[in-house]
Amino acid sequence: VSQINGCPTCLSIHVPGARKAGVEQRMLDLLPSWRQDSSGFFSAQQRAALYLAEALTEPQPGSGRTTAEDAVEAALTEFTAEQVAALEWAVVLINAYNRISIGSGHPPLPTRG
Template sequence: MGVPQLDRAQREVYKRLVRTAVASREASTEAGLEETLLELINIRVSQLNGCAACLATHVPAARKAGVPQDRLDLLPAWRDIDEFGEPERAALRLAETLTRLDSVGEREAATAAAAEHFDEDQLSALEWSIVLINAFNRVSIASDHRVRFED
């Protein structure tokens, strides 16, 4: 018996997850969050989770949204790169702490730091984006989704 493809085995559940992600992206856009920031978050969370399938989706999406390749290359070292501004740093810190499920104190500090740069609607939209990319990472990893390279 092979690995179940969760997106196929429980199709309706997966469709609802996709609909939730679409609603989250719409809420993020309505809240004024930039697509470049959302894609940086998607990539960073996928890096932490080791989800190749999601990286194969979101790295090209980030490029299409206008994220320069050098920023993508250096994203794992965002703390040490001056080119990442304070709002990006706050969002990336929040993404990392919600992905790793750090201590309550660190999550509270990351949320407080993000709240200095984002209003309540933006902050909740960021958190939903983080939660959902984590869910998609786990579906892809559990389903053993493979990246296909073009020759």
């Protein structure tokens, strides 16, 4: 979500956090191209979560593109209804944080050594 919104502060927090949590650098590098992943690098659950995050971050009603309804339906094939609700709330919250941070002009956090 922070990548879609281009939030430098949030990215400077969450990308190092993802690395620390064990997310491979290759996954972070390939994240912008998740839709073109023909190798199966991203799991079905990861693709469903990314689809949902994209649909709730960039709603395009009437465009023929991702809709929230389609994304929720896809997510429900991989997650329980409770898990989908938790994912939706996480996406909504990160979108809110991104907008506040971007609107306030927060800079990226300094790199920690």
